[in-house]
Amino acid sequence: MSELVLQVKDLKVSFSTVDGVVQAVNGISFDVRKGQTLGIVGESGSGKSVTASAIMGLINRNSADMSGSILLGGLDVLTAQEREIRALRGREAAMVFQDPMSALNPYYTVGKQIAEAYEVHHPNSSKKERQLVALDMLAKVGLPKPSECIDEYPHQFSGGMRQRIVIAIALVNNPRLLIADEPTTALDVTVQAQILELMMSLQQEFGSAIILITHDLGVVAEVADEVMVMYAGQTMESSKVQTLFDAPSHPYTRGLLGSVRSLDNSERGALHTIAGNPPSMISLPGGCPFHPRCEFAASMNGLCSSVQPTLRVLPTTGSESACHLNDDQLLSLGRGVIHD
Amino acid sequence: MTSPVVLEAKNLVKYFPTVSKGLLQRSTDSVKAVDGVSVQVRAGQTLGVVGESGCGKSTLARLLMRLLPPTSGTVLLDGADITSLTGRELRAVRAKIQMVFQDPVASLNPRHSVGQIIGTPLKFLKENSASGAKEHVQELMALVGLNPEHYNRYPHEFSGGQRQRIGIARALAVGPQVIVADEPVSALDVSIQAQVLNLMEKLQRDLGLSYVFIAHDLSVVRHIADEIIVMYLGKVVESGTPKDVYSAPSHPYTQALLSAIPLADPRAAGTHKRMVLTGDVPSPIDPPSGCRFRTRCPRAQDLCALEEPALIDRGQGHPVACHFPG
């Protein structure tokens, strides 16, 4: 197995708000290895972005309660000094967000923004060198005419081009881990295809590990090696990508797969849905957080609403699942039948 | 059996004049947002409208709704020309065509209760006693799968999917024939998208509604449309039934849109050859000569820059605006 880049253990993050305590992330653990792409999927509010911000050390410790550990570049991000975290950011891990405009400074040329990001980790570089690096990065992310683009401002670019610029900034220090939080959600499918292709080819070139956060299972199928399915701040299932689609090991995963509109799956006609809505993160349901929406909960004699299932490995598939159904029942989810 | 046409647009054009840059520079530029689009919406059926951002989908929606005056062209409702109606006549038309918007948060007034939101269009259009109105609103809430007891709640107390149901109930309040839905599920989570799509299908069956359903992604429209038009830079480039468009796409743009959809199948990810379009949609102020798609088209030839391809059946069994369909 390749080298570990990131190790998250029993991460919990909660925020105190006027309405009560928001339990955004409730004990998740995962590893990311060099050259690997981990997909994190889940509906909005399931804690994906909070997880990403925690890894980047972007959560203000005064406003949140955090526990567990996040090992990155030989440090625990949760306990490291701000100075140490700044040294990690950009070089160990860099991030790309959903809205490229929010990540760019509207008043600086894109060349200056790439050069500045480079300078943070190369303080002794010359202006000339930074200029060349910026040109090189713009070419790498596929901007036409880098020598012209370098002096332009973010508003002069389309959404897809802006996201390319953000990726250039993120990769300029050759980080070991790239975290992309819904990087294509705001883009057209045609542009999404361009950006995903770009990320994959840059991964080949730079050898970075990628965490790709998305609610789109199609995107996950295209790019991920491993997938973690989150619900209510917890891991429901963690699987190799092919296994997830062939043999989903959790009722929530199966529900998500059913709601996917793929082009080969049926013509007109009702889509499978998951009833109800995701829970409030302030008052999570007891037991399994998915039980109010789970079609199997009723036949489990109250177990699902009282006892929280822990993640366990299914020997046949190697997937991890947090569900009270037995192994055979979980294995039959992919076939759409459940027998007692 | 084809059902009768309810809503029809003939050769709709909408140019937005651009602001002039200087005193001496006479502004003759305009954004050609919709440039000669004809559509037919049939009773009880769904017309799907697909295209990338900026292709003119929302402008078309607003023209059909009579929220914008067209530069030229006509809109017909039940065969009657409604293009230049005003005042009371226009309000009567509005009762027959209603709209559902993409952003369920921005389109609902946060200071109004759900009851007020759904009831407001009623006040404008129908005489109704207050108690009758409440009952009607609660029936509508039940119809779209909301709990009628939540009548006095405010939008922020609902989830995204529930807010979109509120938007649908509001559109249904006046008993329309046609609903124009502009990307109604684009802002929702997949599992919730499926709920809303299923609800819209059910309402269509139960109430005999006609839909104009706008999406930027062909995978959404597949499940709901009877007819589809694909738009590029203000023009229709291909139209047909879902079978035509999905099984025999003939315009390179339609083919690219289809090929860009991520397949929810990891095995196919490595094998399927994707047609990745280069670049972005050009500016609608100064669209390319001839075929507007030619700057991104892998099949473009000299003729494409010289002559605009008409939207006609070129032996594909459905209309395609391309000199070299295939």
Ligand SMILES: Nc1ncnc2c1ncn2[C@@H]1O[C@H](COP(=O)(O)OP(=O)(O)OP(=O)(O)O)[C@@H](O)[C@H]1O
């Ligand atoms: N009021 C306006 N004034 C000037 N230009 C406009 C106006 N409304 C729309 N446009 C322009 O018309 C073109 C078509 O816009 P429209 O909103 O119809 O696109 P769309 O297909 O709905 O895109 P999206 O997928 O982003 O919603 C765009 O170039 C847009 O900038």
Ligand SMILES: Nc1ncnc2c1ncn2[C@@H]1O[C@H](COP(=O)(O)OP(=O)(O)O)[C@@H](O)[C@H]1O
């Ligand atoms: N700074 C914060 N203060 C309070 N609550 C927050 C904060 N950031 C996120 N949350 C809440 O934490 C939960 C998880 O959020 P998030 O990680 O953004 O979800 P996702 O990215 O999966 O959509 C949500 O309920 C969200 O409202």
Ligand code: SF4
């Ligand atoms: S633990 Fe129970 S409620 Fe939760 S997913 Fe499994 S069967 Fe459903």
Ligand code: SF4
């Ligand atoms: S007319 Fe020419 S440029 Fe236009 S789509 Fe057809 S082949 Fe491409």
Ligand SMILES: [Mg+2]
């Ligand atoms: Mg998020």
Ligand SMILES: [Mg+2]
């Ligand atoms: Mg629009």
